[in-house]
Amino acid sequence: MDSSFQTEQLLLALASEFRIEARIAAITPFGSGHINDTYRIRNNNPEGHDYLLQRINHHVFKDVPLLMNNLLNVTRHLQKKLAHLPQSALEKNVLTIIETNYSQSYYLDPDGNYWRMFYFLKDTRSYDQVTTEKQAFEGGKAFGKFQADLADMDTELIKDTIPNFHNIEFRLQNFEKAIENNQADRIREVLPEIEFIRTRANSMFEILESGKNKTLPLRIVHNDTKFNNVLLDTDDKAQCVIDLDTVMPGYVAYDFGDSIRTIINSAAEDEADTTTISLNLNLFQAYTSGYLQQSVPFLEKAEVDSLVKGVLLLPYIQAVRFLTDFLEGDIYFKIHSPEHNLLRTRAQLALVKKLEENRETLDHIIQDTWQYYKLKN
Ligand code: ADP
Ligand code: GN1
Ligand code: MG
DSSP states (O other), X not given: OOHHHHHHHHHHHHHTTBOOOOXXXXXXXXXXXXXXXXXXXXXXXXXXOEEEEEEEOTTTSSOHHHHHHHHHHHHHHHHHHTTTSOHHHHHHHSOOBOOBTTSOSSEEOTTSOEEXXXXXXXXXXXXXXXXXXXXXXXXXXXXXXXXXXXXXXXXXXXXXSSTTTTOHHHHHHHHHHHHHHOTTSOGGGGHHHHHHHHHHGGGGOHHHHHHHTTSSOOEEEOSOOOGGGEEEEXXXXXXXXXXXXXXXXXXXXXXXXXXHHXXXXXXXXXXXXXXXXXXXXXXHHHHHHXXXXXXXXXXXXXXXXXHHHHHHHHHHHHHHHHHHHHHHTSOSSOOSSTTHHHHHHHHHHHHHHHHHHTHHHHHHHHHHHHHHHHHHO
């Protein structure tokens, strides 16, 4: 028996733990996420639902029952907002959690792995890189609306799935510990990157400080808004925000900054040739327009002023996390080559440099766009 056959049998057995209405034609690995293991289940009947089976990374998400409870609460809240739509439209716009045969939101297998299932949203695209202003605008709309829809959610219903997720103080402490431990004996390779990160550390605390002194409101935000976490339809219209594992209290600038990190960069997140990294300001303008069109009604001025800080912070914090993982021996992010986390670090730091050089221009675009939508509202 070959191992791919064995894997397929295993996945079929797992799928049968859930209440699915399908004769399964195939189960295949899907997507390019860095955390969970994702599979598409194809239905023999093309008219019926396809499904998405995921093994939740329980090394990253240590309390899966808590995580799934968050997801149930978030999806219910979003579904209520769209209660006027027919069921078929609702299923396209909000993730639907498929229960197990025992009415649970996840299945724990005998090896201690956690599995869950959603409807697979057919005729959608998730882009690792954005190429058109329409895509960027629609993504901005989707994440802006997502925040707007969650603005009135009872915060008690959402618990931290990864504490201190975007807390730069915590991330820098872990980074310094990783340097001290030098677990993978890689320090010598990364001295310039360590230096780059250290020299900027003090300038990266502004959002955290404003949060602590309550100048910025704590809201429920997505926290992982890289562009492949929004599905666009075949016409590149926003359809559904996905990857809800990190929906937690946070600041709007975190979401804005993380999206921009993946949109404004003309190159990939892990581009090896950092000389090709440049800023695409048209895509930045388009995303900003989509986002502010949806968020102006609830955003406070201090939050608008914080957006550009998020744009600088998120690639920086991402570089800190990639480099920490590289120093610790690649224990967190999925990698596709031994140097992958290092390439990612270098690409993110090159992006930080470009963003620093253009900070004023970026802020002008944000402020002008905000004025525009403010007058329209
Ligand atoms: P990860 O945490 O590993 O990034 P995601 O939940 O983002 O996991 O899923 C990985 C990829 O699978 C997404 O980037 C997207 O391309 C695809 N995907 C996730 N959920 C769905 C869905 N319900 N329908 C269609 N594609 C999906
Ligand atoms: C991970 O799960 P995915 O691939 O959408 C990570 C994000 C990082 C991103 C970097 C839970 O996102 O925080 O920004 O990789 N998710 C988690 O590409 O750590
Ligand atoms: Mg994802």
